[in-house]
Amino acid sequence: MPNTYRKIGVRRGTATSSSTTSGTTSLPDFPASFASLAHAREFCAGFFHEYNYIHRHSGIAWHTPASVHFGTAEAIDQDRQNTLTAAYHAHPERFGRRPHPPVMPTQFWVNQPENEPQMN
Numbered sequence: 001m002p003n004t005y006r007k008i009g010v011r012r013g014t015a016t017s018s019s020t021t022s023g024t025t026s027l028p029d030f031p032a033s034f035a036s037l038a039h040a041r042e043f044c045a046g047f048f049h050e051y052n053y054i055h056r057h058s059g060i061a062w063h064t065p066a067s068v069h070f071g072t073a074e075a076i077d078q079d080r081q082n083t084l085t086a087a088y089h090a091h092p093e094r095f096g097r098r099p100h101p102p103v104m105p106t107q108f109w110v111n112q113p114e115n116e117p118q119m120n
Helices: 037-054 065-069 073-090
Strands: none
Touching: 037 065, 065 073
């Protein structure tokens, strides 16, 4: 497995369940409490920078929230498709079908509002 896809501190060939290596494992855990307001601000600044600009999210087709927000996701998807197409042409025997990047959802919700019936 390439180093870029391994959890830090896990050796190659080490069997792990997907639940232990998925989600926010690359992000630091929030401490139970902060020593001071300055400590909380320092931690949160680093955490949210990592979350928004570095960590790729499965719910938004493995993009960062920043790439979706700033409109660069489409260009990134095109670059991904170019890479996948080149890999497919170089080694078609490695693929069962032509590869495509994940599809971006059309709507994003933190808490989707419930549909309220309209009264006429």
